Amino acid sequence: MGDKSGDGYQKIDRYNETVIENIAGNYKHILTAIGEDANREGLLKTPERVAKALQFLTHGYDLDAAEILRSAMFKEDYSQMVIVKDIEVYSMCEHHMLPFFGKAHIAYIPNGHIVGLSKLPRVVDVFARRLQVQERLTNEIRDCIQNTLNPAGVAIVMECRHMCMSMRGIQKQNSVTTTSAFTGEFENDKTRSEFLRLITADLT
Ligand SMILES: Nc1nc2c(ncn2[C@@H]2O[C@H](COP(=O)(O)OP(=O)(O)OP(=O)(O)O)[C@@H](O)[C@H]2O)c(=O)[nH]1
Numbered sequence: 001m002g003d004k005s006g007d008g009y010q011k012i013d014r015y016n017e018t019v020i021e022n023i024a025g026n027y028k029h030i031l032t033a034i035g036e037d038a039n040r041e042g043l044l045k046t047p048e049r050v051a052k053a054l055q056f057l058t059h060g061y062d063l064d065a066a067e068i069l070r071s072a073m074f075k076e077d078y079s080q081m082v083i084v085k086d087i088e089v090y091s092m093c094e095h096h097m098l099p100f101f102g103k104a105h106i107a108y109i110p111n112g113h114i115v116g117l118s119k120l121p122r123v124v125d126v127f128a129r130r131l132q133v134q135e136r137l138t139n140e141i142r143d144c145i146q147n148t149l150n151p152a153g154v155a156i157v158m159e160c161r162h163m164c165m166s167m168r169g170i171q172k173q174n175s176v177t178t179t180s181a182f183t184g185e186f187e188n189d190k191t192r193s194e195f196l197r198l199i200t201a202d203l204t
Pocket residue numbers: 093094095132133134135162164165168169170
């Protein structure tokens with residue numbers, strides 16, 4: 001598949017048969033290594049399924065988040081905080097390649113331009129669909145929005161559960177990790193507090 005739309009969404013060139021065959025071949029070895037019979041009926045198509053799933057879970061490498069933001073920036077004279085909260089995040093930790101997932105809350109203060117609202121979750125996905133640590137994911141989203149949209153400030157809070165801490169390792173089922181990143185006006189206590197109040201308020 002090439003970039004059909006010209007806006008950066010479809011740049012998933014790694015979705016090709018060669019890559020799938022390569023990953024699937026390796027997963028067949030992994031099935032044998034864990035003591036499975038890779039040729040039993042239930043597992044025959046598993047390497048290919050896993051290869052496709054893995055490609056999907058890492059397709060963010062092929063997307064350009066700045067291009068996605070730029071595709072829907074509009075001149076607008078609005079200078080109050082814009083918040084999109086409760087954005088689902090699904091990513092994989094780079095240490096164990098196990099999922100971490102939760103929510104991101106993003107705000108920015110426009111500086112001449114607003115951005116199409118859906119583009120903020122799209123930016124989250126571009127960086128989340130890669131091997132990540134939560135801290136870097138948070139900072140990459142902040143930097144992309146700040147450097148592309150050039151707002152008066154960006155704020156992000158992300159809350160995630162890490163499967164590598166719950167289904168293995170320390171095996172803590174209920175711990176949640178919170179990360180945050182702020183620029184510009186959100187470095188100011190009053191603005192930051194307003195953001196934190198609004199993302200915890202139940203307004204709907
Ligand atoms: N800071 C940070 N750490 C993470 C993230 N995802 C996983 N980790 C941690 O990465 C660390 C890797 O530590 P290692 O000691 O090398 O790996 P390990 O022996 O599997 O560690 P345990 O998970 O404690 O069993 C662990 O403490 C994980 O909890 C993340 O997004 N951010």
